[in-house]
Amino acid sequence: DQQVKQNSPSLSVQEGRISILNCDYTNSMFDYFLWYKKYPAEGPTFLISISSIKDKNEDGRFTVFLNKSAKHLSLHIVPSQPGDSAVYFCAASTALLHGSGNTGKLIFGQGTTLQVKP
Amino acid sequence: KAGVTQTPRYLIKTRGQQVTLSCSPISGHRSVSWYQQTPGQGLQFLFEYFSETQRNKGNFPGRFSGRQFSNSRSEMNVSTLELGDSALYLCASSKGVAKNIQYFGAGTRLSVL
Numbered sequence: 001d002q003q004v005k006q007n008s009p010s011l012s013v014q015e016g017r018i019s020i021l022n023c024d025y026t027n028s029m030f031d032y033f034l035w036y037k038k039y040p041a042e043g044p045t046f047l048i049s050i051s052s053i054k055d056k057n058e059d060g061r062f063t064v065f066l067n068k069s070a071k072h073l074s075l076h077i078v079p080s081q082p083g084d085s086a087v088y089f090c091a092a093s094t095a096l097l098h099g100s101g102n103t104g105k106l107i108f109g110q111g112t113t114l115q116v117k118p
Numbered sequence: 119k120a121g122v123t124q125t126p127r128y129l130i131k132t133r134g135q136q137v138t139l140s141c142s143p144i145s146g147h148r149s150v151s152w153y154q155q156t157p158g159q160g161l162q163f164l165f166e167y168f169s170e171t172q173r174n175k176g177n178f179p180g181r182f183s184g185r186q187f188s189n190s191r192s193e194m195n196v197s198t199l200e201l202g203d204s205a206l207y208l209c210a211s212s213k214g215v216a217k218n219i220q221y222f223g224a225g226t227r228l229s230v231l
Contacts, residue, residue, distance in 0.1 A: 032217055049219065089160075104149045104151040104174055104214060105166055107163065108160055108161035
């Protein structure tokens, strides 16, 4: 039962253009979402997060959008740079609903490999 | 500030053996979570420890166990290894409060032959 899905295994964009990575979830109890980036031979690195009370959060070149009715979130990277080439994971938790008790349990999507071409 | 440290980075074991992996969290973090990453299943949650107590558990068999010490360092143990246990094992530390961020180590690559 895949509660968090990233349906696109890979994405290729040109440097300077926008990268849009998508994520869908099925569990309506999820209320906190995170995006991580992973390079080979390294652990995932936190990028940006959003709680269910918001529909948008920005941090520099990264913006995450949340559509609760569609159970969909997306990560926008503008402008894309070659150094952004990595695997991107979205993750979800029920952190807010259950307070601190569930913050240590993240449910991850399968990941999307982004390639930014110079 | 030092990041999350996992040791060893690589391990090769044979079926039936047991293995212990270690994780040192970021200073001040009380929560340590463990994940298994495989090509077919992605990143799957194993368990979380907070203040030396297991607070959450994923859907893994009892062969997978863990513990946390008073200094928040954590160990994960896998007994009676199977070929399917070959994976990258990642640990993540956090403050353990609502809306907190988990910070990951580089992982331990376990190969079971």
